[in-house]
Amino acid sequence: MSVPRFDKSVSMFCAMIAFGFLINGHECKVVQFIFGDSLSDVGNNNNLAKSLAQASLPWYGIDFGNGLPNGRFSNGRTVADIIGDRMGLARPPAFLDPSLDEDVILQNGVNFASGGGGILNETGSLFIQRFGMYKQIELFRGTQELVRAKIGDAEADKFFQGARYVVALGSNDFINNYLMPVYSDSWTYSDDSFNQYLFRTLEHQLTVLHGLGARKLMVFGLGPMGCIPLQRVLSSSGECQERTNNLALKFNEGASKTVANLSNHLPNATFKFGDAYDVVNDLIKNPNKYGFNNSDSPCCAFGRIRPALTCVPASTLCKDRSKYVFWDEYHPSDSANQLIANELIKKLGFEPVNQTSSSSPSPSGNN
């Protein structure tokens, strides 16, 4: 494995800054590039005027910063927020954040995640506007051109190879594609052939990212998505959808192999896969064990009308948000995200990234 050698080259590169060498006046910094769906979106969809998947209304964001909606599909932080914080990395702004420019990118990275997006281009088309993974990669290419024009190819290569990459998609490929009869994939594929199609596509996408410089990359697997409140209301008993959960387990198994294989074959790649399926499944079955009180309904709900697709200003909130596993019909609460992040950190063994410059606080505020 090339991990230690890689670490050293990054820290040497950054150490030059400590002695005052700046690349055209830019400090070297390890930043993150995040690719994902609503579980990682920090504001892209709120800037997509026609998107039907937005977290732009109260009570989204109620436990984050000033409490106003900020684009996150949660009451608080995303899993990627929590893991990045733990590693000592800046929280990257949304690609569509109006303040994004080359300096912001060099200091903070970029978050391309978009609610409704999937591994497949066709996923989430009912939301009208969203960035699928290929679109996110295309936007990342554009970002690279901006940075190359600013600091030159040699430094840009170092910058992009030293960065951390997060890829967290897949739920929508099932929930908002394969499992919905309005999508042609639902009658074109079987459970197995659809998962194979996802692995081939993901393999290609990760290979493209490697070609663009990604060396340290982690892929987050899926949770028991048959237990999100939206899936439960589909059954008369209110139980989890077993078939949906099995699809998630199969996805995790295959995607984990795909990622491990790429990590072995692509030069200097340290690609890791981690999922929190088991712990979330246990949390859903035994919420009390983890200090939670509800694991089957959304904290933010519109009266007894279920499913309400999103949390809206007229919704009522549960009494104690920290005790609910789910914030809305689809998405975990801040406290569930904390548990998921802890599990991923345990599995993937993160170490804090040593930064030579910590002068730039996250643009996303505290929390």
Ligand SMILES: *[C@@H]1O[C@H](CO)[C@@H](O)[C@H](O)[C@H]1NC(C)=O
């Ligand atoms: C997916 O969409 C991208 C544009 O975002 C396009 O370049 C690519 O050809 C599409 N791929 C497939 C398989 O349709």
Ligand SMILES: *[C@@H]1O[C@H](CO)[C@@H](O)[C@H](O)[C@H]1NC(C)=O
């Ligand atoms: C492993 O990755 C290599 C390089 O990308 C690829 O050629 C090969 O088909 C992959 N093997 C499997 C079993 O996925």
Ligand SMILES: *[C@@H]1O[C@H](CO)[C@@H](O)[C@H](O)[C@H]1NC(C)=O
């Ligand atoms: C892999 O790392 C070595 C040592 O840092 C470097 O010389 C080589 O160019 C790298 N190769 C790729 C494809 O990144």
Ligand SMILES: *[C@@H]1O[C@H](CO)[C@@H](O)[C@H](O)[C@H]1NC(C)=O
């Ligand atoms: C949640 O708390 C209420 C009141 O303390 C209790 O009646 C209920 O059984 C609890 N539910 C769960 C799932 O723990």
Ligand SMILES: *[C@@H]1O[C@H](CO)[C@@H](O)[C@H](O)[C@H]1NC(C)=O
């Ligand atoms: C990071 O910093 C710690 C403490 O300052 C040091 O012990 C460790 O070796 C450093 N790691 C790297 C990869 O430079």
